[in-house]
Amino acid sequence: MRIVDIRHGFGTYVGNLSLEPLIDGIAFRAAVHHHQGAASLHELMEVREALEAGLIGTVAASLPTEDLAELKRLVDTMEQEARQHDAIRPETDRAFHLSLYRALGNHLLSEVLDAFWAALHQVRAELGDVHTDPRTTWAQHRALVEALEAKDGARAVETMHRHFDDLRARLAMD
Structure with a gap:
């Protein structure tokens, strides 16, 4: 579980208590089941969508100004990446x-959400899955920020579900 860090000649220390073993386990399970013909990527995406869509309405009601400003900055970065590199860096999406x-x-909660984000992206990368059109991804993130700025929880929930639509459609084609 990587809780204990043994350093030969120095001693035994408590590790950083990360969820990395969970991420690796989820990604490994999803990849194995995917190769066996199971809908494991779809299931992993559904868990992530349920968590995020279930929380976004609460966020919309109480998002601090500084967090909204950070989200806007990240959406601007996504736009630049989409236009200049025809791709949005995973680090930018993860930060968002x-x-x-x-x-x-x-x-x-933040660590669990991030674990599911990381596991899904790890499996997609291992399977050679490429991201959707970066301009679509950027527009979806921008629409979510606009819903949050309007403090419209219902619109934020709907926008979050739409954010997963492209991935859901592509997984259905596999």
Whole structure:
């Protein structure tokens, strides 16, 4: 579980207590089941969607100004990446989703959400899955920020579901 860090000649220390073993386990399970013909990528995406869509309405009601400003900055970065490189860097997308739920103040929740984000992206990369059109991805993130700025929880929930539509459609084609 990587909780204990043994350093030969120095001693035994408590590790950083990361969820990396969970990420690796989820990704490994999803990849194996995918190769066996199971809908494991779809299931992994559904878990992530349920978590994010279930929380976004709460975020919309109480998003601090500084977090909204950070989300806008990240959306601007996504736009630049989409236009200049025809791709959105995974680090930018990950930062967006981490920033989205920071205001809830629940570190475990943030780590679990990030674990599912990382596992899904790890499996997609291992399977050679490429990202959807970066301009579409950028527009979906921008629409989510606009819903949050309007404090429209229902629109934010709907926008979050639409954010997963392209991935859901592509997984259905596999």
